[in-house]
Amino acid sequence: MREEKSSTVSRVGFVGAGRMGAPMARRLVEAGHDVRVLGRTPEKREAIGELGATAVSTLAEVAEAADAVVLCVFTDDQVTDICADDGLLEMIPADAVLIIHTTGSPRTAQALAARRPGLGVLDAPVSGGPHDIAAGHITLFVGGDEAVLERARPVLSGYGDPILHVGGLGAGQWVKLINNTLFAAHLGVLRQAAAFGAEVGVDEAGLLSAVSHGSGASKVGDIVGTRGSVQGFIDSVGEFIGKDVAVVRTIAAEAGNDLGLLGPLLDSVVPARSES
Numbered sequence: 001m002r003e004e005k006s007s008t009v010s011r012v013g014f015v016g017a018g019r020m021g022a023p024m025a026r027r028l029v030e031a032g033h034d035v036r037v038l039g040r041t042p043e044k045r046e047a048i049g050e051l052g053a054t055a056v057s058t059l060a061e062v063a064e065a066a067d068a069v070v071l072c073v074f075t076d077d078q079v080t081d082i083c084a085d086d087g088l089l090e091m092i093p094a095d096a097v098l099i100i101h102t103t104g105s106p107r108t109a110q111a112l113a114a115r116r117p118g119l120g121v122l123d124a125p126v127s128g129g130p131h132d133i134a135a136g137h138i139t140l141f142v143g144g145d146e147a148v149l150e151r152a153r154p155v156l157s158g159y160g161d162p163i164l165h166v167g168g169l170g171a172g173q174w175v176k177l178i179n180n181t182l183f184a185a186h187l188g189v190l191r192q193a194a195a196f197g198a199e200v201g202v203d204e205a206g207l208l209s210a211v212s213h214g215s216g217a218s219k220v221g222d223i224v225g226t227r228g229s230v231q232g233f234i235d236s237v238g239e240f241i242g243k244d245v246a247v248v249r250t251i252a253a254e255a256g257n258d259l260g261l262l263g264p265l266l267d268s269v270v271p272a273r274s275e276s
Contacts, residue, residue, distance in 0.1 A: 010034055012155055013062035013069040013092075015082060017048055020101070020126065021072035023133040024159045026051045031158040038062050063091035068155045069098050076104025076247070083112055092119060097152040099124055101140075103180070103244060105251055106170030109143070113169055120148035121169060124156065125176035137161045141179070143172030177251060180244040181262055186220040187241070188265030191230045204229055234269060245270040 014037040017025045028035045029052035037053045038061075039045040045055035056062055059082065063069055069092050071079055079102050083089035089112055092098055097120040100109055109123035122144035132138040140160040142149055149156075149165055156163050166175045190208075197207045205228035211217060212225050227233040234241065245266050252259055259266065266272075 011065055011067050012036070013064075013066040014038070014053070014072070015059070015062055015070070015088070016072035016074075016078075016102075017044075017051065017053070018072070018074070019130055020133060021070075022047070022051060023130050024070070024072060024101075025053050027133065027136060027159040028155065029053050033155070033158065036062055036064075036066070059088045060091050063088060063093070063096075066093060066096050068096055068152055070101065070155070071099065072101040074102070075243070076102060076108055078102070079104060079108055089116055089119075092116070094118060096120070097122060097148055097155075099152055099155065101126055103176050104173060104247060105254075106143070106173040106177075109173065110170050120145070120151060122148055122152055123170060123172040124160075125172055126160075127176065127179060133159045140164060141166050141172040141175040143167055143174075144169045177244075177248050181248050181259070181266065183220060184241055184245050184248075184269050185262045185265040186218065187224070187230060187234060188268040190221060190224055191234075191268055194230050238270075242270050 011034045012028055014021065014025050014028075014035055017037045017039070025035050025037050025048070035053040036056050037048045037051070038057070038059065039048045039055040040057055045057070048055040069088065071082065073079060073082065079100060081087075089098070098112065100121070100123050103125045106123065109121055113119065113121040122142055124140045124142045127139040127141065136159055138160050140156060140163045142156070142163060142165050145168075146165060153163065166172055194204045194207060197204060208221065208225040208228065212222055224230055224233045227236070248266070249272065
């Protein structure tokens with residue numbers, strides 16, 4: 001028989017200890033949780049051990065007696081594959097919480113919850129980078145039942161601050177997608193501004209630096225300004241921007257929504273693929 005839970009989540013199963021997941025797992029260990037991380041190769045298991053977590057080789061071991069299971073993989077398809085029939089979703093204890101940090105479709109978390117009625121599911125995409133996680137202040141946009149969030153808070157507070165409850169299941173993904181849309185669109189605006197500046201003889205790096213002190217300043221502009229070039233910044237994070245913009249376009253199309261003025265700005269950053 002499974003032991004009765006304490007009021008604080010203590011055993012955490014974790015899938016996806018990569019660029020973002022590894023510092024999450026480390027902070028959970030440092031917070032005193034028993035963290036079991038999936039690692040299917042000797043190299044991955046060694047890296048997990050260096051985080052202070054316990055490396056396991058199967059999804060069943062990830063889910064075993066877990067109070068919470070965290071998914072921090074790269075794509076929505078990976079979440080679906082991991083939780084496929086007879087996969088992780090079916091193995092999670094009924095009184096545990098499934099936390100999905102992967103940015104993807106709002107429908108994914110909803111579909112998983114529908115397959116396991118009664119299981120607590122949260123979609124909790126993040127805003128920030130590994131350095132924010134390491135410092136314990138990554139922003140979490142959380143969708144789901146508020147009572148489920150409170151059960152998961154001991155885990156999420158290990159690395160998340162602020163933890164923003166933005167609505168029902170799926171709302172976290174919508175807020176993250178809109179946030180990412182604004183981010184990419186702002187890059188498009190900055191690119192256009194830099195191009196106009198070049199036409200009239202204004203140096204791009206100087207423009208970005210100067211505008212940061214004026215009424216046109218923004219958080220995105222400050223980030224880009226450290227690189228001195230809009231294109232240089234886009235090139236450095238292109239993989240992540242491209243993934244997020246692709247998700248925005250796909251979900252907007254599925255929902256029958258027009259991105260309006262945001263569309264051309266996104267296209268200027270990540271050109272839409274033409275259908276063959």
